Each structure stands twice: as C-alpha cells, then as structure tokens.
Amino acid sequence: MSLNRVTIIGLGLMGGSLALALKRAALATHIVGCGRRQVVVDQALEMGAVDSGSTSAAEAVAESDFIFLCTPVETSIQLMREIAPHLKPDALLTDVGSTKQSFAAAARKIFGAQASARVLPGHPLAGREVSGLEHATDDLYSGSVWALTPLDASSHESHGLLRAALEAIGARVVCVSPEEHDNVLAYTSHLPQMLSTALSMTLAQRFADEQNPALQIHAGGLRSMLRLAASDPVMWEQIASSNAANIAEALECFEHELRTLRESLGKPDFRHRFEAAREFAKLVKS
Amino acid sequence: MSLNRVTIIGLGLMGGSLALALKRAALATHIVGCGRRQVVVDQALEMGAVDSGSTSAAEAVAESDFIFLCTPVETSIQLMREIAPHLKPDALLTDVGSTKQSFAAAARKIFGAQASARVLPGHPLAGREVSGLEHATDDLYSGSVWALTPLDASSHESHGLLRAALEAIGARVVCVSPEEHDNVLAYTSHLPQMLSTALSMTLAQRFADEQNPALQIHAGGLRSMLRLAASDPVMWEQIASSNAANIAEALECFEHELRTLRESLGKPDFRHRFEAAREFAKLVKS
Numbered sequence: 001m002s003l004n005r006v007t008i009i010g011l012g013l014m015g016g017s018l019a020l021a022l023k024r025a026a027l028a029t030h031i032v033g034c035g036r037r038q039v040v041v042d043q044a045l046e047m048g049a050v051d052s053g054s055t056s057a058a059e060a061v062a063e064s065d066f067i068f069l070c071t072p073v074e075t076s077i078q079l080m081r082e083i084a085p086h087l088k089p090d091a092l093l094t095d096v097g098s099t100k101q102s103f104a105a106a107a108r109k110i111f112g113a114q115a116s117a118r119v120l121p122g123h124p125l126a127g128r129e130v131s132g133l134e135h136a137t138d139d140l141y142s143g144s145v146w147a148l149t150p151l152d153a154s155s156h157e158s159h160g161l162l163r164a165a166l167e168a169i170g171a172r173v174v175c176v177s178p179e180e181h182d183n184v185l186a187y188t189s190h191l192p193q194m195l196s197t198a199l200s201m202t203l204a205q206r207f208a209d210e211q212n213p214a215l216q217i218h219a220g221g222l223r224s225m226l227r228l229a230a231s232d233p234v235m236w237e238q239i240a241s242s243n244a245a246n247i248a249e250a251l252e253c254f255e256h257e258l259r260t261l262r263e264s265l266g267k268p269d270f271r272h273r274f275e276a277a278r279e280f281a282k283l284v285k286s
Numbered sequence: 287m288s289l290n291r292v293t294i295i296g297l298g299l300m301g302g303s304l305a306l307a308l309k310r311a312a313l314a315t316h317i318v319g320c321g322r323r324q325v326v327v328d329q330a331l332e333m334g335a336v337d338s339g340s341t342s343a344a345e346a347v348a349e350s351d352f353i354f355l356c357t358p359v360e361t362s363i364q365l366m367r368e369i370a371p372h373l374k375p376d377a378l379l380t381d382v383g384s385t386k387q388s389f390a391a392a393a394r395k396i397f398g399a400q401a402s403a404r405v406l407p408g409h410p411l412a413g414r415e416v417s418g419l420e421h422a423t424d425d426l427y428s429g430s431v432w433a434l435t436p437l438d439a440s441s442h443e444s445h446g447l448l449r450a451a452l453e454a455i456g457a458r459v460v461c462v463s464p465e466e467h468d469n470v471l472a473y474t475s476h477l478p479q480m481l482s483t484a485l486s487m488t489l490a491q492r493f494a495d496e497q498n499p500a501l502q503i504h505a506g507g508l509r510s511m512l513r514l515a516a517s518d519p520v521m522w523e524q525i526a527s528s529n530a531a532n533i534a535e536a537l538e539c540f541e542h543e544l545r546t547l548r549e550s551l552g553k554p555d556f557r558h559r560f561e562a563a564r565e566f567a568k569l570v571k572s
Contacts, residue, residue, distance in 0.1 A: 123503075125503060125504060125505040126505060144505070145502050145503055145504070145505075147503050172502070174499065174502050174503055176500060176503065180500065181503065184500045184501075184503050185503065185504075187488065187489060187492045187493075188489070188501065188503060188504035188508050189504055189505060189507060189508065191485065191488070192485060192507050192508050192511040193507065194544065194547060194548070195481050195485060195511065195544070196507075196511065196567070197547060197559070197560055197563040197564075198540060198543045198544040198547050198563075199477065199478060199481060199540065200563035200564070200566045200567040201543040201546070201547065201559060201562070201563045201566075202473065202477070202536070202539050202540045202543045203473060203474070203566065203570070204562065204563065204566040205539060205543065206473045206536075206539065207473075210566055210569035210570055213460065214462060214466065214470045215470075215474065215570065216431050216458070216460050217409075217411060217431055217433050217460055217462065217467065217470050217471065217474060218411060218431070218471075218474035218475060218570075219411040219412060219430070219431075219475060221475060221478050221479065221482075221513070221514045222474050222475065222478050222570070223570070224510040224511070224513050224514070225478040225481065225482065225510070225511060225514065226567040226570055227507070227510050227567075228507045228510070228511065229563050229564055229566075229567035230564055230567050230568050231564070233557050233560040233561045233564060234557070236560055237556055237557045237560070240551050240552065240556055241551065241552040241556075244551045244552050247548075247551060248548065248551065250488070250492075251544065251548050253488050253491060253492065254484060254485065254488045255541065255544070257484045257487040257488045257491065258480065258481070258484040258537065258541070260487070261480060261483060261484050261487065262480070262533075262534065262537050265526050265527065265530045265533060265534065266526065266527040266530050270523055270526055270527075271519050271520070271523045273483070273487060274483055274519040274522055274523070275519045276487070276490065277483040277484075277486035277487045277490065277515050278483075278486070278515055278516055278517070278519060280486045280487075280489065280490040280496055280515075281482070281486040281512040281513075281515035281516050282516050283496035284489070284496055284501065284504075284508070284509070284512055
C-alpha cells in the first residue's frame with residue numbers, strides 16, 4: 001500500500017519523525033515538507049526526511065493525496081482554513097493536535113457536509129520533553145498509540161489507507177469521537193501535566209531556589225513526578241485553553257480524591273485507598 | 287577504615303543491599319544478619335551477604351560496634367527499645383526509616399543524656415518499588431543521598447566512622463536535624479507519593495476499570511506519574527501516620543498552587559506560571 005504523494009506541514013519533532021517513519025516504511029511516493037522557516041525545510045531535505053520542500057502551505061498541498069498538519073492545535077486550525085481552497089478534492093487532511101474538539105469543529109465549519117470525508121483528525125500519543133527536527137527519529141511512533149477521531153460514523157477509503165499507514169509505522173490506532181477523546185485526555189494527560197507543574201510550583205515556594213541543599217534529600221520518585229513539568233509551555237498553553245472545561249472537571253475530581261486521601265491520613269481507610277490505587281496503577285497498560 | 291563488627295536487623299531490600307555493599311567494600315570484619323524468619327536469615331547466609339545470622343535481635347547485637355535497623359519506622363522504634371539493654375556501651379545505633387522525628391524522640395527517651403552519642407538516625411534515599419532480599423544489590427546506595435539526622439551538634443568518633451563507611455559505599459551524606467528532615471521529605475517524597483496515589487484513585491473513578499479501552503489513549507507521562515502509586519501500602523501507612531502534620535502542610539501548599547494554576551487556565555498568567563515551574567523542575571539535581 002502507499003499514500004502516494006504526502007505533505008507534512010510543520011517539521012518539528014512530530015512532523016520530522018513522521019516523515020522519517022514514512023520514508024523508512026516506503027509508504028509514500030513523494031513527501032513534501034513544509035515549514036515556516038527555509039532553514040528548517042533545508043535541514044529536512046538534507047536529512048532525507050522529505051523529497052521536496054516549501055515555506056508556502058498553499059503551494060505544498062496542491063498536488064498531495066494526504067496532508068498531515070504537525071503543528072500545535074491553534075496553528076493547525078489556522079492552516080486548515082488557509083489550505084482548504086488549495087487541496088485536491090479527494091485529498092485527506094489529518095493532524096496531530098493534542099485536543100480534538102476545536103479542530104473537529106473548525107473542520108465542520110470549513111468543509112461543511114464534506115467534512116467527515118475530507119478531514120480525519122488524529123493524535124499520536126508519542127510526545128517527548130524535547131522538541132525540534134534535530135530530535136526526530138524514524139521510530140518515535142513505533143509501539144505508541146495513535147488516536148483517530150472521525151467526525152461521524154461514515155466510512156471512506158482514504159480513512160482506511162491512513163489507518164493502514166499508521167499501523168505500518170508501528171502505531172496502535174484507537175478510534176474515539178473528538179468529544180470522548182478530549183475528556184479522556186483531560187484525565188490521562190492534561191491532569192498529570194497540571195499535577196507535575198503544580199508540584200514544581202509548590203517546591204519552588206518551599207525551597208525558594210533549586211540550590212537549597214535540603215532539596216537534595218529526595219529519591220527517584222521526585223524526578224519522575226517532575227519530568228512532565230519540563231514540557232513546552234507554548235504547546236501546553238494551547239492545550240489548556242482548547243480543553244479548559246474538561247481539565248477543570250478532571251482537576252475537580254482529583255481535588256476530591258486528594259482531600260479524601262488526606263482526611264484518611266492515620267486512619268484505617270488510608271491503607272485501603274492506597275491498596276486500591278496501587279492495584280489500578282499496576283494494571284494500567286504501557 | 288572498618289566498622290569492625292556490624293549487625294543488620296531487617297534483611298529486606300534495604301538491609302540486604304547494605305550488607306552486600308559493606309561486604310563488597312570490605313568495611314566490616316563480621317556482619318551479623320538478623321531477621322524475624324529463619325528462612326530469610328538462611329537466604330542471607332547463602333547469598334554471602336552476612337557472616338552469621340540470628341532471629342533474636344537481642345542476641346544479634348550483643349557484640350557489635352555498629353547496628354543498622356533496616357525495618358519500617360514503627361518496627362525500628364520497638365526494636366530499639368528491645369535491644370537497648372543488650373548493646374555494647376560504645377556501639378552506635380542507626381536506622382533507615384523514612385521519617386526521623388518519632389525515631390529521634392524515642393532514642394532520647396530510651397538513652398537519655400547518652401542519646402546523641404549512641405544513636406545517629408539515618409535515611410538512605412534509595413527506595414525502589416520492589417522489596418525483599420531477592421532484589422537486594424550491592425550498588426543500591428551508590429550515587430544516592432543518605433541523610434543523617436544527629437540528635438544534637440556534639441561530635442563523636444563513631445559518627446565520623448559511620449559517615450565514612452556510607453561514603454565508601456558510594457552514598458552522598460547530607461546532615462540535617464530530624465525536624466528539618468521530616469518537613470523536607472513531606473515536600474520531596476510524601477507529597478509526590480500522595481499525588482501519584484490520588485491520581486490513580488481519580489483514574490479508577492473515571493474509567494471504572496483498567497480494561498477500559500479509552501485508558502489506552504495516554505502517553506509516557508501517565509506511566510511516570512503513576513509509578514509511585516505502586517509503592518508498598520504498609521510502609522506508606524507508617525510514613526503517613528508518623529509525619530501527618532508535615533504532609534498535611536505540604537498538601538495544603540500544593541492545593542493552593544493547583545488552584546492558582548487552575549484559575550489561570552486560558553489566561554496569560556498560565557504561561558508565566560508554567561515557565562517558572564519548568565525552570566525549577568529542570569534544575570532539580572538528580
């Protein structure tokens with residue numbers, strides 16, 4: 001199988017790794033790389049990640065069959081609006097944004113009745129704390145989950161091709177609605193991120209600066225809990241504002257559970273809650 | 287240097303690893319291993335971790351110069367009371383408990399004016415999620431922090447020997463008071479543990495069971511945030527009740543920071559807070 005001609009807009013960690021993965025698996029006859037800065041486009045060409053390049057999105061998509069928007073949520077929405085008039089009529093547009101409802105709503109607005117055929121929003125769960133094309137690897141998506149969030153239940157040949165290509169680069173595809181996706185992610189991704197960031201804020205308050213020798217008295221657990229706090233603020237600003245209601249819901253649930261746990265400190269309940277949480281955590285699939 | 291004759295009470299992950307590390311660095315002329323169950327004592331002998339063994343703590347300490355209590359906090363306090371009458375007058379007693387105030391208070395009560403000379407409480411920050419002698423390794427403490435919490439500022443030769451031995455097995459020794467230790471740990475260890483456990487409780491509520499396919503839609507971040515939730519409930523029950531006031535303080539600070547972060551969702555403040563937290567997290571030394 002082949003996606004024929006592919007355009008990847010956004011040549012950072014996600015887009016660059018996707019280009020390398022499609023190349024390695026020989027899933028495209030030609031890959032057009034599109035970035036805002038010529039220097040990054042040139043770098044992608046030099047790495048052999050793409051076959052041709054452009055800094056113009058409209059130009060880059062003109063003859064392609066599959067378009068991947070590999071930019072943050074809000075940028076992808078703007079780009080979709082910009083490139084819509086330049087797409088081939090049977091081209092399929094997808095993205096890698098961390099939230100899906102706002103992108104899905106924009107797709108419905110731009111493409112009307114055609115939306116579900118022409119846009120299949122996606123979200124590969126394969127972020128890292130580093131970013132940029134220089135960190136791109138051809139196995140970033142291997143073994144990771146790639147969520148696809150169809151706009152309705154109708155089936156389209158191009159959707160099947162996209163799914164097969166993602167599986168061919170090693171991703172496990174999971175389909176859910178955009179609404180379910182955003183609520184699930186608020187719990188499994190955005191909540192953990194907020195906790196890590198708020199933990200770091202708490203430590204900054206308590207220890208004033210990271211040179212405080214008392215802060216040395218910690219074990220590996222602290223580092224694993226602070227790992228997410230090192231994530232990209234610009235990306236998270238977009239995620240947080242595009243999913244604020246779901247995140248607020250997840251935070252409220254969490255605050256309730258934390259209060260319950262706190263009130264059980266020193267009581268027999270504590271061990272029961274701790275044990276139930278332990279069993280659940282052990283079984284969460286990697 | 288040598289600690290001469292050493293007794294290690296509690297032959298789990300911590301005690302077993304300490305025995306192996308002292309052996310490897312040839313820091314003792316003889317190591318007595320003491321466990322409640324004969325089968326574990328026999329296992330330690332077979333592994334070559336100890337030179338002789340006993341299931342009686344009173345018997346095991348009788349001729350030793352350095353005694354390590356490698357059991358959970360409350361058990362170590364009971365054992366200290368039990369072995370006190372059987373110690374050589376110049377023997378130094380230390381422990382590996384996760385909180386230090388209750389152990390320090392018990393030492394003062396048991397040994398009176400002699401307490402600071404005869405007891406030097408300790409806490410190696412080298413836990414793992416696994417436990418038991420079968421997981422013991424001779425490098426568990428290599429490169430990790432080992433907190434020592436002297437009962438007062440007076441200096442004793444045996445204290446210097448203990449410190450040198452810990453450094454010889456690769457630990458970085460940090461000295462703080464028992465009070466400061468417990469407050470610091472509430473922030474750097476107990477708070478992260480509570481967050482991981484409460485996160486798992488929240489997910490169990492949202493997804494009902496770990497087989498829910500939606501729960502697959504998560505990235506590596508979730509696993510790192512749930513890692514601590516798999517820790518030992520019995521150990522944590524003892525830690526939580528022996529440091530409840532400090533943990534409650536740390537939780538209150540955290541709840542305040544989380545509320546601040548939540549209220550900034552979708553506002554310019556969000557990025558500033560996120561960036562400050564990111565800088566702090568990046569600089570926390572490993």
